[in-house]
Each structure stands twice: as C-alpha cells, then as structure tokens.
Amino acid sequence: MLTVDYSEIPLESGTRLLDAGCGGGRHICHAYRTYGVDVAGVDLNWTDLHKVRGFLSMTPGQKGNWILAHADVTDLPFADAVFDIVVCSEVLEHIPDSRLAISELIRVLKPGGDLVVTVPRYLPEMICWKISEAYHREPGGHIRIYTKSQLLTSLERAGTRCWKIRYRHGLHSPYWWLKCLVGHKNEKPFLVRAYKKFLEWDIMKHPPLVRMLEELLNPLIGKSIIFYLKKDTDDGS
DSSP: OOSSOGGGSOOOTTOEEEEETOTTOHHHHHHHHHHOOEEEEEESOHHHHHHHHHHHHTOTTOSSOEEEEEOOTTSOSSOTTOEEEEEEESOGGGOSOHHHHHHHHHHTEEEEEEEEEEEEOHHHHHHHHHHOHHHHHSTTSOOOOOOHHHHHHHHHHTTEEEEEEEEEOTTHHHHHHHHHHHOTTOOOSHHHHHHHHHHHHHHHHOOHHHHHHHHHHHHHHOSEEEEEEEEOOTTOO
16 A cells, blocks of 8 residues: 555656665555666664565566665665655654654755655544544654644755645545554454455455545545655755
8 A cells, every 4th residue: 555656756767766764665665666766775673674675575577776774764874865766654753853854864865856755644643642542652653743834844944845745545544543442453343354354455456436435535534644845956946
C-alpha cells in the first residue's frame, strides 16, 4: 500500500532516490522494481532492513543499484546534494527533533530536486489519540500530531516550495478508530478482523467502486497527508 504517488514525480533510469525511514520497504521496493532507479534506504530497525534487503535481492534484471544503511534520519550518512528525490513517509511524527530531520532531508537533496513528505493527518490522528491513550503512548510511536500549516511552514522555511498537497487512505481511518476502541493491538474482535480482510482484499484487487469510494473519502478523512515539494535552487527559485 503506497502513500506516495510516484506518477507525480519524475522517475527514470539514473535517478537517485532516498527513502528516509524506509521501514518494511513499500516505497523503496516499488521504485526499484517498477522504475529501475538507483535507491537508498535508511532505517533504525534492523529487522525491517533485513526484510528490505531480501525484497531488493529477489528483484533480478533491474538496471538500478540499491544500498541500505542502519542510520538515523537526523544524521544521514550521505554527502550534500546527492539525491534527485527524497521520500520520507510516516516518519517525522516519531522523531523528537523533527527540525533537524527536515534539515537533513533537504541537505542531501539536489537543488531543484523533489521532496515528498507524508504524516498522519490531523483530524483522523487526533480521534485516535482521544479514543486511546495507549495508541500514542507506545514506545517508538507517534509523539506529535501535525497540522497542515504547521508542517508546511517548517518544510518551506527549511528551503523548499510546496506545489501539491494530497490525502490518502480514507478507508483506513475508520479501521484505526475501531482498533483504538477495542485496543489498538487487539486483532480478535470480529469487526476488526472483518475490516482488515476488507482492506487486504481492496489492496490486492483494486475494485473500481471501492477505489471511487476512497477517492471521495480522502479529502474528508484521509489518514495521511502528502506534501510534494521542490528544493530551492541556488538562485532562490
């Protein structure tokens, strides 16, 4: 399940893409497999990195290269301005020093390059916090809720220009509200299991009517907000 829409940004042979906080690899693996670009992924979770390594290793015949690093987003192990695209999906809400993380994301991006940042959207996330304290008290979990203007201001003040904002996963917000009601780690209730199966079926089959329903829900209760940005060039554009 992708949050970033790669059709919005140029991906072609020779493009260098960084997935900062790559997790289980959904965005880095899709970019590598589908577009054959050069990809780099960083994360602090060794288990996730081993999974991503396995996925990338099992993708033969690709022209692109890949590299993974056990690293913190606030201290990226790369030189300045080496990536054409930087993706940071559902990460900043976990990081205490998010301003330093944003600075690092922009530092390693080439002038004029594309930065895509996604975080949980304010209203759906706030509902989760109100329903369940355990949801946001979990170690390593979400430590803040961003408003759109708050994060946009931080990103643009750091040296980027936002050209598009989108919302995704409208069908997933009610699922998480339900989970928070019964215990966010409790998979036993029938409604939780049924809703999860429905979401998995939707991801696999992409039924047109359900896709249309989610497109209608995204502007209202989309679980994620996505910022598409360009790094400022040397001439300030």
